[in-house]
Amino acid sequence: MLEFAWPWTFLLLPLPWLLRLLLPPADSGEAALKVSFLDELESLAGRRARPRLPGWRRQAPFALLWLLLVLAAARPQWLGEPLPLPSSGRDLLLAVDVSGSMDYRDMQWQGETISRLSLVQHLLGEFIAGRNGDRIGLILFGSQAYLQAPLTFDRHSVRRWLDEAVIGIAGKNTAIGDAIGLAVKRLRQRPADSRVLILVTDGANTGGEVAPLTAARLAAGEGVTLYTIGIGADAEQAGAVGLYGLNPGLDLDEPLLREIAAATGGEYFRARSQDELRRVARVLDRLEPVTQAPTTVYQATPLYPWPLAAAVLLSLLLVLHELWPQWPPQLSRRRR
Known part of the structure; x- marks a missing residue:
């Protein structure tokens, strides 16, 4: 099917004729000599006289060019x-904590000790890649919350942006309430039965302007289902004791995360290791898709x-x- 991306351009078609009517004729300011026997002079000079064409025939090539x-x-x-896009799926936002405590190296990945954020990048990256048919977005939060990737079907780009996240990029504190509030703002324009927020953190709310429970009630009112994941090893696990003998896992406010999830009809998960976080991803991956308005696209070949x-x-x-x-x-x- 033939289509014009900018059909309004055809309004320019009469422009040359309008300019000819409205603008005065060009005047060189020099005297002109009119010779009635110009054809004879051209023949004497050895040049072939060009046959005179009617006015419309002389203008036809230029009109065709325009x-x-x-x-x-x-x-x-x-x-x-038409190429159908997935017509079922969820609008799913990932809110990942990138505060300073996410740099604790108390997690294991293929026999190597890595930071909490690195483990989240590995396993949630796999989770993102498997969410075929979902619109995925990414929020990074610390002292403030930032939308790193809007809701999109481009899961590859979202995973790359998650892999490029660095500790402290959003500040050293943990603004859980602000992250939830930003997610609600982005999800409220989507169908009410497909709004999902997955929040990953290893600490308590220590910053931001919105209280987490207030943000959770707002999310519940907007039909957003919130799943919270508390990440970090226990004190008795190897490598769990941080600097000065302090256990970084003590900062995790599990009652708050449970209450936030329950307020929206979601669940709270505890991820103390690679295996537990992988199990959490599998549980989340079983979310039932919901029917949305069908979306179709057409492959356009420029002509x-x-x-x-x-x-x-x-x-x-x-x-x-x-x-x-x-x-x-x-x-x-x-x-x-």
Whole structure:
């Protein structure tokens, strides 16, 4: 199916004729000599007299050239068969804590001790890749919350942005309430039965302007289901004792995370190790998809190069037509 991306461009078609009517004729300011026997002079000079054409025939090539240029500017394109996008799935936002405590190296990944954020990047990256049909977004929060990736079907880009997250990029504190509030703001424009927020943190709310429970009640009112994940090893686990003998896992406010999830009809998960976090991802991956409005896209093949190339070719032919009467005398003189 033929379609023009910018059909309003055709309004420019009468522009040359309007300019000719509205603007005064060009005046060089020099005296002009009109010779009635110009054809005879050209024949005596060895030049072939060009036959005089009616006015509309002289203007036809230039009118065609202008039409081709306007046609190319209108961006014609051929729309192929409709390609359906996934019509079921959820609008799912991931809110990941990137505060200073997420840098604790108390997690194991393939026999290597890594930080909490690194483990989240590994396993949630796999989770993102498997959410076929969902719109995925990413929020990073510390002292403040930032939307790193809006809701999109491009799961590859969201995973890359998660992998590029660094500790402290949003501040050293933990603003859980602000992260929930930002997610609600982004999800409220989507269908009410498909709004999901997964919040991953290893601490308590130590910053921000919105109280977490207040934000959770707001999320419940907007139909957002909130799943919270508390990450961090226990004190008795190897490598769990941080600097000065303090256990970083003590900072985790599990009662608050449970209450936040319960207020929205979601669940709280505890992830003390790689295996537990992987199990959490599998549970979340079993979320039932919901039917949304079907979405279709068309593969568009641009066609503007064809009229543009025809305009260039016609311009060259017009130039050759203007120069052609001068060529035979020059060629004959060169042969002599």
